[in-house]
Amino acid sequence: MVAARRIIALWVDTDERRALVEVARSRTEPANRVERAGIMLAYLDEPSAYAVARAMGVSQQTVTRCLQRAAELGVLAALDDRARTGREARITAEARTWLVGLACAKPLQFGYPHELWTTRLLAAHARNYGPDAGHPSLANLAQGTVCKILAAHEVKPHKVRYYLERRDPEFEPKMAEVLCVYREVEMRRAAGGAGEAAVAVVCYDEKPGIQAIGTTAPDLRPVPATHPTICRDHEYKRHGTVTLMAGIDLLTGQVHALVKDRHRSREFIEFLGLLDAAYPAATAIKIILDNHSAHISKETKAWLATRPNERFQFVFTPKHGSWLNLVEGFFAKAARSVLRHIRVTSKHELKQRIIEFIDDLNRDPVIHRWRYQIDAAA
DSSP states (O other): OOOOOOOOOOOOOHHHHHHHHHHHHOSSSOHHHHHHHHHHHHHHHSOOHHHHHHHHTSOHHHHHHHHHHHHHHOTTGGGSOOOOOOOOOSSOHHHHHHHHHHHTSOGGGGTOOOSSOOHHHHHHHHHHHTGGGTOGGGTTOOHHHHHHHHHHTTOOTTOOOOOOOOOOTTHHHHHHHHHHHHHHHHHHHHTTSTTTTTEEEEEEEEEEEEEEEEESSOOBOOBTTTBSSOBOOSOEEEEEEEEEEEEEETTTOOEEEEEESOOSHHHHHHHHHHHHHHSOTTOEEEEEEOOOGGGSSHHHHHHHHTSOTTSEEEEEOOTTOGGGOTHHHHHHHHIIIIITTOOOSSHHHHHHHHHHHHHHHHHSOOOOOOOTTHHHHO
16 A cells, blocks of 8 residues: 655745745845745645656655755754754864954054955964964964855954045034025025125135047048947046136036136136126125135135125135035036046147036026025034
8 A cells, every 4th residue: 555645734824925936036145045945936836846857857855855954943944954063163262362463553553564364364364373372273274264254253353444534623513604695595495596695605626637538540540340339549648637717606507617727716716806807896706615715715814805795705615525525416416527538739728628618508597406404414
């Protein structure tokens, strides 16, 4: 007589079944987890270990063991291998701690000329000096083991991530002052531009180091089915650099700009003269700018003293707070749309093309607005 087929009962809810399907269809999960999920799903559709084994291409014993573990531990827990004892760790916990502490120091402290550790250098130093420090288990330390230990402690001494240290003790008050100006502009704009003739608000900054680069061979235009992009020779010729000095009127979107070879006090005074001529004499000009030396120099202060009282009002952004200046958005747009990949024959041509770009913008001005947490910070 044939023995009755033994059915192993599996209890699976909707969430567990969905998780099994995701694992079975995954292309990144380990192969053993994918196989076990497929076995359990196939068994739930047809509760026959023999049929599942044939469909999955495995032995019936493999299917039975998988199902028994699922019935004992749960279907999701059965996807993973059981914990094994394994061999005892050869590198002690104290030695690992010593190695991690070594990685957190700079190689220069130990007489090496390197600025950062490499895993090869770290392993060599640990092999040479670890046993003398009381960690004989590091005598045969391999580079790959160093990588595993550092990864387990989430330490990456071979990489540098930059941060910005706050150097202005009055950062918050200065930021609040700038944001208050932005909020005043929004209120005036909401009121239909009331008081527009009384105060003009301009965001100003310089973009130095714009390179005037020329080609040494003509560009090749795109050719269908041959090369879809413009082809350009790798060699180039430098003609020098220029500085874009620009200010944006926050109420009208008008861009006031000069393109000069340098950005000293005399160029900044020339830009102030440009603003002075652009607005009526009765209009106060409030300028948001950084504390560059040209903005607070003796020459600049002497020139401002010759102007009517309260004609120019400076609102300085805090140190390392240039992101608060809305003109940076204009510079980013110029870099993306005009300055990117630009090639010219001279600095004069570069200046002309930048001014033409600004003239084109001023035909249909774009009003810049500050929206990020203006009410909370101001």
